[in-house]
């Protein structure tokens with residue numbers, strides 16, 4: 052046996068022994084989670100038990116990132132713990148997560164990034180269907196896109212909050228990489244048309260104008276649907292992400308064709324309950340103000356006075372009247388914290404309507 056083989060053999064023995072210890076520790080952790088579930092159910096026998104605790108998960112993942120000794124990166128270590136917690140939660144209660152489908156969309160990738168892979172993910176055809184599924188209790192939580200760094204807000208999601216009783220329980224950001232995909236079956240054919248979702252076409256407009264000018268662009272309901280068509284139709288290509296490419300066995304003709312290298316989409320987790328403070332939170336509200344001079348100033352001034360950072364303000368037409376507006380506002384802090392409580396009391400006094408959409412941990416992963 053060579054020196055190299057001897058060294059390799061020893062290192063592998065060490066890895067086997069470490070794996071055994073990791074397995075024993077993960078099993079001990081899983082038994083703890085089972086105990087936690089027992090405590091939760093026995094202390095709330097007649098109530099809805101909330102097994103999923105977004106604030107606790109955010110604290111665990113933040114601690115892992117902060118205390119990670121390397122050589123793995125903090126992100127990588129947190130991703131591993133994300134999956135361990137996901138499996139522990141599934142032991143407590145298998146979570147049903149509704150998302151804007153079909154299977155293979157970026158929203159599914161966001162749902163799995165946020166909850167880990169031990170959930171049951173349920174594809175639904177439209178944003179309002181995701182809201183309904185969670186409102187009815189058929190799904191525990193839902194995941195919907197809310198804004199893209201290149202294309203701006205997803206207005207349909209914002210507008211749903213005007214009428215829905217659901218709360219925002221979390222957020223997750225996903226770097227969006229689009230690829231030009233074809234089926235290996237039709238690889239040698241000329242592409243005559245490209246399918247994609249309208250948002251993805253918008254995010255790749257310059258690349259398409261430069262590299263595939265004149266080829267017909269056909270808008271479909273999702274990237275996954277685009278990928279499905281490219282897999283079946285000769286002469287068709289799709290713009291979609293990795294998940295859809297893998298699902299439909301497509302080949303990348305061009306990689307990462309999004310115009311902006313930081314192209315990111317933010318998704319919201321919607322649920323039926325309010326989330327306690329995690330120590331690093333964000334809140335969202337909808338406010339409609341009287342239509343009078345200085346209304347916007349009056350709305351924003353208290354944020355400045357209380358030292359609360361606005362992270363987003365969007366205007367949407369109010370469903371209740373022509374030229375009336377509703378402001379969708381995200382800001383840092385939790386509604387249980389004193390400065391935010393004072394701020395919202397002031398806003399409430401001036402507003403025609405104030406709707407608290409929820410406080411939730413700032414995305415960790």
Ligand SMILES: O=C(O)C(=O)C[C@]1(C(=O)O)C=C[C@@H](O)C=C1
Pocket residue numbers: 084087088102103104105107108111135136137139140143
């Ligand atoms: O701490 C809890 O409440 C748990 O249920 C345990 C645990 C975990 O595995 O750490 C699992 C699920 C929750 O979403 C949060 C944390």
